[in-house]
Amino acid sequence: MTHLARLRRDRALVLLMAPGIAYFLVFHYVAMFANVIAFKEYVPFVGVGGSAWVGLDNFQALLGDAGFWAAALNTVLLSLLQIVFFFPLPVALAMLLYSVTRGSVRKFVQSVVYLPHFVSWVIVVALFQQVLGGAGLLNGLFGDGNAHLIDVIGNPDAFKPLMVVELVWKDCGWGTIIILAALHNVDDGLYEAAAIDGAGPWRRFWHVTLPSIRAVLVLLLILRLGDVLTVGFEQILLQRDAFGADAAEVIDTFVYYQGIVQGNWGFAAAAALFKGLVGAVLVFSANKIAHRLGEQGVYR
Amino acid sequence: MSLAVFDRKPDSAPDRSEGRTPAPRRTDRRTPPPRRTGRPAWMEKPKPLTRAGKAVALALTVALVVIPFWVVLATSFAPDQQVVDNGGWALWPQEWSFKAYDKILSGGVVTHALLVSAGVTVFGTLASLVCTVFLAYALARPGVVGGKPVMLMVLFTFLFPPGMIPSFLVVDGLGLRNSYWALVLPVLISAFNLVVIRGFFQGIPEELYEAARLDGAGELRTLFTIVLPLSKAVIAVVGLFYAVSYWNDFFRAVLYLDDAGMWPLQTVMRQYVTQGQNLTDDASAAGLAVQAPQTMRMAVVVLGTVPILCVYPFVQRYFAKGVLTGAVKS
Secondary structure (H helix, E strand, O other), X not given: OOHHHHHHHOHHHHHHHHHHHHHHHHHHHHHHHHHHHHHEEOOOOOHHHHOEEOOOHHHHHHHOOHHHHHHHXXXXXXXXXXXXXXXXXXXXHHHHHHHOOOHHHHHHHHHHHHHHHHOOHHHHHHHHHHHHOOOOHHHHHHOOOOOOOOOOOOOHHHHHHHHHHHHHHHHHHHHHHHHHHHHHOOOHHHXXXXXXXXXXXXXXXXXXXXXXXXXXXXXXXXXXHHOOOOOOHHHHHHHHHHHOHHHHOOHHXXXXXXXXXXXXXXXXXXHHHHHHHHHHHHHHHHHHHHHHOOOOOOEO | OOEOOOOOOOOOOOOOOOOOOOOXXXXXXXXXXXXXXXXXXXXXXXXXXXXXXXXXXXXXXXXXXXXXXXXXXXXXXXXHHHHHXXXXXXXXXXXXXXXXXXXXXXXXXXXXXXXXXXXHHHHHHHHHHHHHHHHHHHHHOOOOOOHHHHHHHHHHHHHOOOOHHHHHHHHHHOOOOOXXXXXXXXXXXXXXXXXXXXXXXXXXXXXXXXXXXXXXXXXXXXXXXXXXXXXXXXXHHHHHHHHHHHHHOOHHHHHHOXXXXXXXXXXXXXHHHHOOOOOOOOHHHHOOOOOOOHHHHHHHXXXXXXXXXXXXXXXXXXXXXXXXXXXXXX
């Protein structure tokens, strides 16, 4: 069938697709094109097309900028903390939930732990202030008078651990969904056979559960590694001022303050582009490594 | 390139006139995975210590989630004096007072912001659902003209999402700044939601589409009378995702709306609750004790949470149905 004939046959479908295609073209592909300002001295008044090309000047300035490297270091540190302390928790919680044999209990706990995922970061930050803040619940209950027992909110040293704890509180429960699905897909016969062969709970976990959900865990780890330069823009932007830029500036907030707030458009776009390229390289390499280890990875 | 996570099966059917027999696991996707209830015969009875440990861990998990919500709720309903005496919080109101809610709901900044949020959420969710469902339906039909390149175009955006600066330039270039369109259009379709819905539509047996076509139904009619009634669960979940993302967004307003009077609730909340600015711009009110408006601040937080709490139970039961995991290769 020629393309024209197929177009005629599918004209209704093409009409249905039109708004969606227009959205992706304008807000993703035209936007992608707007990244060229990383190679320009962008002046809003003359627009993207009219601004002068400056080659790699913005990238040169970026690589020589101490603020950028400080932000990059914060980002990577925070990301590693998240991978080490956040990543295993949904797995553990999912195991715990899966081991609950009473359906009603499991459902109740699931409903409760999924909930924080749907609450905005503004509210999460407010909740944490109300519980951990100087005028909050814990200091009120256990601190004696003027001395603050818990000095977390606004303390730069506590910033990174606090970000991880907030993330755990918000998304640990939600993270169990995908693990639970993987656990449900494990053939019960394997457990039964292992039990009959005399394997106790730990050996069943080690020899049946873990190998069965390994592919999913590897997949999640790859996705997380590819995102190592992304650490929750909204969460950090909301708390950056309270903790100070030294502790709390990450690449995404750096881009926001340099570009939108201070108007160094080309410079900020260069930082974002740099981050995107490094991220893409990371996903590709992590995926390649996964293939080499015999896993399926994210894509072929 | 094909993203294995999101593509259960590549669009291999070249022409949709060739009927395909649905593989059994595709129809299986919507039936929940077998639930284990009760202990299987081969599993040993857990030791009392293990059981107690598990019970404590579960209770602790639930408590850690619930307590922060409770403190905020209790503080918002407590009398001002109690909150001030405590230093900014209350675990149990001495008497239940609605004064804080009366104040913030009797017109003014918060009331207006609440209306803005509600409007953006309702309109945005509808617009997003319509556009997503239309595109997903067309892309789910095997052999549709342009289907492959369009799907690739969508999947590619997973790898390279548009950055903040380019998005800002596009919104600015379209003249959408300082208009509520800027809160909706840049995030109209989520590629993830699109892939979820498309995957679900593909799981509907091809015979149903053919029966509809033989009966003379056009595409729109097939979509509305055959496909959508079968897809209530996935539409509900994706609708919740869209609604929550519109309701929760504070940043787009900061970015695109220069006039604070236009701001939605979350943006206003950020200013008054987490940044601790005073709720009224009135100079005399600014002189009040810092703790005095704490009940009002917490009432704003409650108002920001309640709509989600209201919708959540109705949609939550669909999560388990494999709607989400259907998009992920198991």
